[in-house]
Every structure is written in structure tokens, then in C-alpha cells.
Amino acid sequence: MRYIRPLSIEDAVGELAKAVGPAAILAGGSDLLVRMKGGFIEPELIVDIKRIDGLGDITETAEGFRIGAAVPCAVLGENKAVRKAWPGVVEAANLIGSKQVQGRCTITGNLCNASPAADSVPALVAAGAKAVVAGPSGKRTIAVETVPTGPGRTSLAKGEIIEAILLDKRPEHAGDAYLRFIPRTEMDIAVVSAGVNLTLDEHGAIKTARVALGAAAPTVLLVEEAGQVLVGSKLDEATLERLAKICSGACRPIDDKRGTIEFRRKVAGVLARRVAAIAYKRAGGK
Amino acid sequence: MAGVAVSTTINGDAVEYLCQPDETLLEVLRDRLGLTGAKEGCGTGDCGACSVIVDGRLVCSCLVLGAEAEGRKVETIEGMAHGDQLHPLQQKFLEHAALQCGVCTPGFLIAAKDLLEKNPSPTEEEIRFGLAGNLCRCTGYDKIVRAVQDAANVMKGA
Secondary structure (H helix, E strand, O other): OEEEOOOOHHHHHHHHHHOOOOEEEEOOOOOHHHHHHOOOOOOOEEEEOOOOOOOOOEEEOOOEEEEEOOOEHHHHHOOHHHHHHOHHHHHHHOOOOOHHHHOOOEHHHHHHHOOOOOOHHHHHHHHOOEEEEEEOOEEEEEEHHHOEEEOOEEOOOOOOEEEEEEEEOOOOOEEEEEEEEOOOOOOOOOOEEEEEEEEEOOOOOEEEEEEEEEOOOOOOEEOHHHHHHHOOOOOOHHHHHHHHHHHHHHOOOOOEOOEOHHHHHHHHHHHHHHHHHHHHHHOOOO | OOOEEEEEEEOOEEEEEEEOOOOEHHHHHHHHOOOOOOOOOOOOOOOOOOEEEEOOEEEEHHHOEHHHHOOOEEEOHHHOOEOOEOOHHHHHHHHOOOOOOOOOHHHHHHHHHHHHHHOOOOOHHHHHHHOOOOOOOOOOOHHHHHHHHHHHHHHHHO
16 A cells, blocks of 8 residues: 655646556545545555645635635634635534544545535535536536435546535525434434525525435435425425425435434424524524 | 655654554554553544544544654643643543543543633533543543533633
8 A cells, every 4th residue: 555645636636547456535534544444445545635735725715715625624613704604514514523533524525425424515515515626637616416426436537636615605695504313412423414505685585595415315415396495485384394395205215223214204304494494594584 | 565754743752753554643653652642442533542633633543644644743642741740631630530441531631631722611511512522431421521620720720
């Protein structure tokens, strides 16, 4: 096995592209090292991306925020500007693991690990976040929901690295939120989760809405119909009821030790309602 | 596997070592450098017994590669006391009997030190959340929480 620490994204991409045998990208390592120890992956090459210029930075641009792939979630949580603009994304990112894990884990890693139960991913999908992908044939920007294709699988090709996550600048009257159900209060994996992102018009009616569910299907789900049902409403009871029904119906969950199909369907609807209400309030709706 | 040459700083001292690319920082500390304060509980980042601080961030050293420490500043439990002078947290853990077998204690002390440096007056709830990444299988958490509260008071007065 070889460990390398390239200083440029081009070098990192080049090394990954020419790698013979399994290669892994190392940012926080909170998934990678556990998988290596468990024997689930035996990389012949580890590319540590933390010394690449800009990958450890959060930058505010005219379009919004650029969160480098190596920014630990603890650092994201300490960034007041991101927290103010995207509280749902930050609260989701800060739910991952303990203080110790927060010091290392990244939202890009959470996305690329492609767990259906990844906490930050439903919030990022609801937020309409984009991923900047660097690869052998240049760079492209894609919607985050197109990255995971199944548990542990992504759409990234050989040699490709996500170098940053982009979040839009917020208009006025906008809010997002994330909640998960776990049987304890801390340090657990979502049984089911939901992220909602709303913008309101000047009268408090919902103008745009995106709803995403976690741990409810092989990948995090963007439930477009659930977003559509919210548009034009002020979150009256009938709308919330329809939202819950659509979300429960959109689930394709599994039975496992953490929850049954029936439970996950039910709770997906309940969480969607609660999260929509929090996002609405954060957007200034009454 | 080719060894990786690493230059780093541990508890203020410049340290150089050679390690394997898949060797964790915890293994380097314990097996190559003889710093056996950090313990391996789970080896998967769940128990916090291997907690150290790297460049001001609390991390599990079992989830860090030894090679990653190049050019970083690592703080371990061995650097917590000044000679014979115990850190207030260490003193209060003794006074409150906040340990039994002691395997989790170095991790708790490092995590509590990090917590108090970032938040000198934590509430009980903040202490419990802040130390949620550290597991204890014998003492229970009440004595540990009380020791941290007491240490926080002493450190504020200092």
C-alpha cells in the first residue's frame, strides 16, 4: 500500500487515474479507516487530499458558499455565515458522530460514502447543493443527489474527486431544517430522516420547496412531489397531511434491526411535517 | 510496503518516526513511541479511549493514519501534567473518584480538556454532550461529569 499527499488537485486526479488496483481518497478518514480495519476495503493507494490548496477552506462567493472537500464538520459548524444561511445543512452535518468524529468527518465524505442513512445528505439534497467534480477530463458541477447510486456506490468515475460542495446564496425569507429519528439522543445512525428547504414570497406563502428523505430507500430520496404540494401554501393542516402521505408513499425502506418498513414509512411522514414546520419558521413564516 | 518518514510535534517536542502507510496514529504512539496513555478500546472511533488533539482538534487517534501527522501538532495525555503538577482535571478526577479501571480515563481527560478550552463554563448538559464520544464501562458518568464541573470552577478561578 502507498500513502501519498499531493499538493494539487491535478496531481491527485492523475495519481487516482493511473492507479492499478483499489484506490481510496482520504479526507477525514472516519469511514475509510473503519472500512479498512474491517477488511471491507484493501486499498493499494491512499490519496490524502488535505494538503491540496483550497480544499480545507470555506469561501463565500457572489453565488454562495464553496465548502472544500477537506473541511471537517466541526469547522463547518463554527462558520457563522454558513450557519446563518443554511442552518439545516449545518445541524445535519453536526449530527454525525461524536466531537472526535466531528473534528475529522466531512460532508463530501459523507456524500461519497453513499450511505442511505448519511445525515448531511438529505439536508444537502434539500438545499439543492452542487458538487464540483475534478477528473481526468476536467471539471464538472453536478447536483449532489446524482452522486450516490446505491449503498456504498457513487456515480464518480475512476480518477474523479469531489473537490467542493456549493451552496447557493440565500434570498430573503428562506429556511431549511433537518431531523432524524434515532432511539437515543446522540451518537446514532438515522432510522429515518428528512430535510426540507423553503423559500417564501412576501406574503409568507411557500414559493419553492425541496424535500429529501434519508434511510428510506437505497439512496437519499429527493421527493419532488412533496416539494410541489407545499408550493403556494402557508403550511396549513391539510397541506401538512398531504406532505406526510406523499413522503410515506415515496419511501422504499428495508426491515432491519433499527426499524421496520412500516415504522420507517410512518416516521418519514411525521418527520417531513415537523421539518417543514421548522424550515417555515426559520424562513420567517407564521 | 514502503515506510513513511514523518516529522511531527508531540506534546511540544519534535519527533520523527517511520511508520507503515496503513498504521494508525494510535499504533504509532503506543507501539513505536512508547506513549501508551492513549488506549485502544474499539478501534473504530466509537469509544474515545484513544482521544488526542491534533492541531487543536479533538480526534480519535485510531481513525488517523500515522502518516497524516506530518507537520502537525499532536497533544496526548502524557503532555497534560506539568512535571509533578497535575492538570486540574486530573486532580479532580482523583478527588471525585471518577475512574475505576482507568482505560477510558486518558480519553476522557483529553476530551474534557478540549471541552473546557472551548467552553470554560459548560452546563451539565453541555458536558454530557461534549463527552458523548467517550464511553466508560465501569464508573458511570456522574462522577466524571462532577469532576469536570469542579475542574471548570477551579480553572476559572485560576
